[in-house]
């Protein structure tokens with residue numbers, strides 16, 4: 001048994017609907033590796049339980065696995081997740097799986113570019129999950145900060161980018177450059193507390209102080 005199997009055998013089981021969603025993602029969609037999956041999904045749900053947000057924003061829905069984990073962690077139906085996905089061909093898949101979940105009614109899907117949609121939502125958020133295009137993480141940070149309440153949290157996924165941020169090799173691709181610039185920006189921002197968890201592809205937790 002490898003370490004990942006050991007971990008998965010010693011944490012909460014993956015709910016049946018999320019197991020099916022993960023399977024459908026792998027069977028029906030391209031780039032299924034982008035799906036959060038069992039371990040990260042249970043962590044997202046627990047982080048929501050700990051933070052206790054009323055309003056959550058997600059950039060990058062993909063197959064809605066993470067959106068449903070965020071929704072599952074909410075206290076009750078007065079709390080809500082807004083999730084934004086730019087690829088309109090994912091819409092039917094996402095809506096079908098939101099409809100099949102006990103928590104799908106807590107999620108509003110917006111199809112379009114996060115840069116266009118975030119300013120139109122008219123909400124202030126307690127928790128923002130950044131998981132869209134790695135090239136644009138710096139722009140997302142500047143985009144969402146005005147809509148994050150003081151004391152709120154950002155969780156940013158993929159911030160270790162397969163270890164490329166610190167493997168001693170110069171990576172010139174736009175995605176690695178985007179993540180490097182984001183990590184430097186967050187590290188030097190005195191408005192926030194920050195910690196990077198080396199879980200899966202790296203998860204940065206950011207706490208807005210002022």
Ligand SMILES: C[S@@+](CC[C@H](N)C(=O)[O-])C[C@H]1O[C@@H](n2cnc3c(N)ncnc32)[C@H](O)[C@@H]1O
Nearest residue numbers: 034035036060062065066085086113114132133
């Ligand atoms: C890593 S996947 C998201 C995975 C999902 N959050 C999960 O954990 O299961 C990134 C998604 O962001 C979407 N995306 C990329 N650029 C975007 C943008 N500017 N606005 C909204 N979504 C975007 C992509 O189409 C893709 O589906």
